[in-house]
């Protein structure tokens with residue numbers, strides 16, 4: 440048996456597989472199922488900034504108290520507390536029930552009042568905090584630099600509140616992606632989770648309506664995070680975690696070879712069940728033995744851009760070979 444242990448943001452993981460934030464990790468029982476199936480860590484389902492704000496507003500509307508400022512403050516705070524308290528309770532229970540690291544998660548897009556609560560995740564024992572920052576760059580008045588600044592501001596304010604490691608889970612919609620990642624790295628983010636997968640909207644041409652498109656990923660989607668992990672892993676001090684399209688053990692191995700410290704899994708479990716964790720670790724273990732690698736660190740990053748033989752293959756030359764038919 441090969442040694443599958445690794446570290447991620449300074450946390451010790453028995454293997455690099457992380458149960459990604461989703462309903463699979465919505466409570467302690469779900470996280471326990473992931474641990475029993477073989478996951479090395481779990482990111483809890485996100486607490487949504489919008490969910491809290493929406494609930495505050497709807498409570499206010501129901502109670503017809505909009506004009507009363509004190510009542511607004513009271514209700515909006517008690518509502519926030521309700522959601523946050525339930526979430527903190529779930530983190531606390533998970534910490535009691537499992538041995539693997541438990542990472543709390545917040546889905547946010549503003550450096551707003553929710554940050555005042557961030558220290559409470561740490562207080563109940565969360566091992567780290569993953570911020571799923573979701574700013575769609577669809578505002579014609581906002582420049583790329585302004586949007587990037589939102590991410591940096593959120594990171595800075597949360598860092599002031601907590602001392603546990605912080606990961607940013609982000610999408611691929613940045614024009615100067617390498618530069619932006621470097622600035623997040625300089626700002627001492629502990630990890631980047633590449634890439635968040637956004638819900639996509641499709642159009643139903645028969646009924647002239649919109650509909651949700653593919654909630655679960657397909658394996659082909661893993662090529663984008665793979666490319667960026669390979670391009671950036673040797674250039675950043677922070678850890679990189681892969682998410683989107685990891686459906687089998689070979690995809691796990693590829694991301695580790697590109698330089699990822701951990702690999703997050705969601706759709707594969709939803710499609711095929713919890714056994715995929717075991718199947719992936721078995722494949723990783725067997726592959727390591729076949730290739731003579733006795734630890735994850737002994738091969739991690741071997742095929743990143745930083746390794747001399749593959750210095751430019753992840754950029755243009757790969758594209759040129761593909762279009763010219765040279766394999």
Ligand SMILES: Cc1cc2nc3c(=O)[nH]c(=O)nc-3n(C[C@H](O)[C@H](O)[C@H](O)COP(=O)(O)O)c2cc1C
Pocket residue numbers: 459460461462484485486544546571608634635636654655656657682683684685703704705706707
């Ligand atoms: C039903 C569902 C719920 C999800 N909920 C969250 C969430 O609360 N927070 C989050 O950061 N990501 C959430 N995600 C995204 C996953 O964590 C993951 O990043 C994404 O599905 C891509 O990985 P995959 O290809 O392994 O599914 C969710 C995904 C699905 C399918």
